[in-house]
Amino acid sequence: MIPEIGHFSLILALLMASLAAIAPLYGASRNDQRLMSLAVPLMVGQFLFILIAFAALMQAYLVSDFSVLNVVANSHSLKPLLYKISGVWGNHEGSLVLWVLILSLFGSLVGLFGRALPLSFRARVLAIQALITSAFLLFMLITSNPFERVIPAAIEGRGLNPLLQDPGLAFHPPLLYLGYVGLSVAFSFAVAALIEGRLGPLWARWVRPWVLLAWMALTAGIALGSWWAYYELGWGGWWFWDPVENASFIPWLIATALLHSTIVMEKRDALKRWTLLLAILGFSMSLLGTFLVRSGVLTSVHAFAVDPERGLFILILLALAIGGSLALYAFRAGSLEAGGLFAPLSREGALVANNVLLSISAAIVLVGTLYPLFLDAVSGAKVTVGPPFFEISFVPLMVLLLIALGFGPLLAWKRGDIGRALGMLRLAGLAAFLGAGGAYLIWGPGPVMAFLGFALAFWLLGSILTDMGHKAKITQRPFAPMAALGRLRRVPRGIWGMWSAHMGMAVLVLGITASESWMTEKLVLLHPGDATEVADYTMIFQGVEPVGGPNYTAVRGHFTVMKGSHHVAELYPEQRAYSAPPMETTEAAIYPLIMGDLYAVVGDPDGKGGWSARLYWKPLISWIWMGVGLMVIGGGLSLSDRRLRVGAPKRAAITTRPGPQALPAE
Missing domain, CATH: 1.20.120 (Four Helix Bundle (Hemerythrin (Met), subunit A))
Incomplete structure (x- = not known):
């Protein structure tokens, strides 16, 4: 019933x-x-x-x-x-x-x-x-x-599916859906504004909290999925440019651009048409991701491989939503009042550069994801667009983005002073040099891009500290520490949110760079009592034992980790066998440390008392999720800033023409 x-x-x-x-x-x-x-x-x-x-x-x-x-x-x-x-x-x-x-x-x-x-x-x-x-x-x-x-x-x-029987995957879909659906609010606001033909800074003020909430959920959801892949799939990686991963990453890139463009629209009444277009595209890409996951055209551990007829229904919905909204945009956007003007070298200009880089990045990921499907549909040819394509095309754009993130907050609105900004960024330049040098001292030689990654991350951290020092007026003489701290406490939470999010990006870059560039990996065959060296650690294989779970049986390995004569940890990786449905899974054993993770996977027996194993040392890999956490915290700080939710800024010396131009916030 x-x-x-x-x-x-x-x-x-x-x-x-x-x-x-x-x-x-x-x-x-x-x-x-x-x-x-x-x-x-x-x-x-x-x-x-x-x-x-x-x-x-x-x-x-x-x-x-x-x-x-x-x-x-x-x-x-x-x-x-x-x-x-x-x-x-x-x-x-x-x-x-x-x-x-x-x-x-x-x-x-x-x-x-x-x-x-x-x-x-x-x-x-x-x-x-x-x-x-x-x-x-x-x-x-x-x-x-x-x-x-x-x-x-x-x-x-x-x-x-046993791969989905995991706490990470229990909460991953709801967070992603919060992000996808949160972008639907921005889409609805954009289409309603096009229908009414009026748009202004207060529209941006109303829509920005919804975009921020969606961005936070998408960020957390994507991070949770990557963390699950890291510890559950047993191959030691956290991202593989899987098409279904890309399906959530594309809306995140557009939502990030939309979030920054609403700032320009709210502060300077500029980028109106561009902001509307991003609001439409953000949710459109969410719908596209829904189609890819449910149409059966993709094969992935994340996908719902279903009847293609369902995919056809979603494809029709996709065409109507995207085609209809873009047609309305083409018809109505030209009638919207043009936004305010600003110099290319300004805070607005930096945010435009941010938008351009993020949008191009989203387009690259979209093309790399859809090209194999398009080619297969047209010619039947089977091609794979893998990590090399994305790394070659995507990484250079992120380098430019990190440079822009260092400059942007230090430029003035409307017209910036590059000389003043460069003078303030001397600390950031010094931090970049020290960051690259520090990476060499800790891990030794490595790829050139690894040292560039460390330099850019410390550049961004140095620019954040510079901005904080500027707002605290630490150069004011005589220097008064308590007065400087008082000024920082009075800084709006929206600014603190920006600092936290940008700092999270820097920490994320450090984690990605170190873990990919200085990882130690060993594929070995071990007998009980054998020891092998992994980076600075000795891992002693103690053997295996059968264990049982609530709905599976498993073989559990046992490794003792030593550093010199000091005991570090005991690791217990498993190979699990489920009966409903029948499937085997790998459960990695991970011991996180500040400077990296020890990672062990037990494989198959050789029939002679030995067992295969994959052992890793992953420098700073946990910093990836620490960085994402700082980004989400930054979004929460900005969302809690009442200035972004209630009331309207008072704009003096602005002549209001007859007829409504903007939506009142209160």
């Missing part, structure tokens, strides 16, 4: 979403306040019905209701509770329920917290959001019903 309630709730949600997509738009065109005011209750209503459906699906998984096909295909009675819960969205049908749940939640939040928006504009934003929800609900009910019954009920389920 409960699955039927969930199914019926999805039908009611579709009806409410369809009404919310039509009535407010018609009301806005007729200036009918009664119809426009229906948008918020309809959005909240559809969210509640989808929440009921999600709860019904969750209940089916928790009680192992094997009369529901989705539960049979993706669960098992012996699965641990966490993976029964994550199994709800660890499949195509369930992930769509989570998608529309988050989509309707965002629409409801926009309606509830956007009451200060003009009624007609808010009605259009919510109607577009409801239109997207309606399309996904229709797709789900026609092709991907999560409550389809099995008659008679199955005795047992087939289980969840």
